[in-house]
Amino acid sequence: MRDSKFISRRSFVKFTGAAALGASIIKYGDGLLTAGEAHADETPRPKTPDEALKKIMDGNKRFVDSLKKSPRRTIEVREQTAGGQAPFATILACADSRVAPEIIFDQGLGDLFVVRVAGNIVNTSNYGVLGSIEFGSLVLGASVIMVLGHSRCGAVAGAIDAVQKGAEFPGSIDNIVNTIGPAVEAAKDEPGDLLENATVANVKLGVDMLKGSVPVLADKVREGKLKIVGGNYDLFTGEVKIVA
Ligand SMILES: [Zn+2]
Numbered sequence: 064m065r066d067s068k069f070i071s072r073r074s075f076v077k078f079t080g081a082a083a084l085g086a087s088i089i090k091y092g093d094g095l096l097t098a099g100e101a102h103a104d105e106t107p108r109p110k111t112p113d114e115a116l117k118k119i120m121d122g123n124k125r126f127v128d129s130l131k132k133s134p135r136r137t138i139e140v141r142e143q144t145a146g147g148q149a150p151f152a153t154i155l156a157c158a159d160s161r162v163a164p165e166i167i168f169d170q171g172l173g174d175l176f177v178v179r180v181a182g183n184i185v186n187t188s189n190y191g192v193l194g195s196i197e198f199g200s201l202v203l204g205a206s207v208i209m210v211l212g213h214s215r216c217g218a219v220a221g222a223i224d225a226v227q228k229g230a231e232f233p234g235s236i237d238n239i240v241n242t243i244g245p246a247v248e249a250a251k252d253e254p255g256d257l258l259e260n261a262t263v264a265n266v267k268l269g270v271d272m273l274k275g276s277v278p279v280l281a282d283k284v285r286e287g288k289l290k291i292v293g294g295n296y297d298l299f300t301g302e303v304k305i306v307a
Pocket residue numbers: 157158159181182183213215216217218219
């Protein structure tokens with residue numbers, strides 16, 4: 064451990080190096096996407112947060128209507144993107160096997176920066192999740208972040224059991240469930256289905272936490288360079304609704 068300071072400084076230098084590299088990748092990525100426009104079914108890379116949000120919501124509509132294009136999944140795109148990535152959106156989704164962002168938003172290689180964790184929780188002590196999301200916007204240039212909950216989420220159901228019945232879960236699962244506890248508390252007096260309401264409340268908590276996250280995300284939101292929204296995915300219909 065005696066070298067820890069040295070190591071962290073080296074890591075920092077590496078990170079700032081990555082930032083510089085990221086900037087050039089973004090530039091490079093734009094060039095790649097211009098080349099990609101040669102494909103009839105490609106759309107240009109979004110230039111604003113609103114355009115980025117529209118692009119993923121348009122993709123979800125294609126998925127719902129079974130008109131998906133499965134864009135940018137060719138050998139050519141694979142080889143082009145091997146040189147660098149410039150995803151336009153970050154999705155924080157549940158680890159649930161039925162909620163794969165690239166599929167439900169009908170996007171391709173290099174389009175989405177995806178962070179997945181059970182219950183799509185944003186926990187400031189979970190540096191892996193927050194740091195990844197920050198990296199997606201600061202270094203890679205994603206201009207929209209969506210926190211994505213979904214219907215019948217087992218993690219949220221577990222949190223309801225913990226709040227209402229004092230249920231406990233083994234290992235680190237308990238930590239995930241307890242992180243969702245405040246969302247259950249916030250939703251428990253609302254009319255309607257508690258699981259659905261708590262899922263939406265959990266998404267809203269995540270969005271608020273990210274919007275207020277300093278120094279990286281809050282600044283970008285204030286400057287209008289980043290939009291942070293919440294979505295809720297219906298497992299049955301395939302539709303994502305904006306809820307925050
Ligand atoms: Zn889930």
